[in-house]
Amino acid sequence: MTSDTPATAVLGLLQGISMVLAEDLAEFAEREGMTPARVHLLWALGEEGAMPSHRLAKRLDVTPRTVTGLVDRLAESGHVTRSAHPDDRRSTLVTPTKKGDAFTARLQAMQDELLRDLFTDFPAERLEPLRIDLTRLFERMQELVAAAKQH
Missing domain, CATH: 1.20.5 (Single alpha-helices involved in coiled-coils or other helix-helix interfaces)
Structure with a gap:
């Protein structure tokens, strides 16, 4: 049994916030016909632009094989393209398409709205x-x- 301390309360609140944010992301992803992992990948591309698959894997803290699967699905849905890296023949460059950029823009707009709503009275x-x-x-x-x- 855990003691009832301010630290315990803070940890519980952080866990609750984390769960609510994860649920919100999952619901958004489902509405968009995505998975949270694909959303994270598109968000990373939206923040940094085109990048090699190996850098995406590191950024998302997943294996290169996982990134390959995510990119396969996002390429099939028209959100990203793959191309040979111009400076490294061994590397594949993943680039968001206009559809991928539009998705990221919608996600950014939702985040901006959440920021306004969440901190309006703070x-x-x-x-x-x-x-x-x-x-x-x-x-x-x-x-x-x-x-x-x-x-």
Whole structure:
């Protein structure tokens, strides 16, 4: 049984926020005929532009084989194209199409709307301290997960 402490409450809230965000993404992906993994891949391309498959795998923290499957489906649906990398013959460049860019733009618009709705009554002067605290928690969580993977 877990003790009832502020830290326990914060962890519970973070878990709840994470689940709500994941559910919202899953619902959006389903409405769009996608999977959350494909949405993440398109989001990465939207942020950084065309990139080699191996860099996408690293960015998404998945295997190159997983990226190949995701790109296969997104190429079939017309969201991305594959081409030979201009500087590296061994590498495949994944590029969003106009359809992929339009999808990412819709996703960005939804995120902008969520930001407005979520923080409309939140005092602006509290956002930066919250960002700093959440960054610390996020970095610590990454450290703990990385350490657990090594054992």
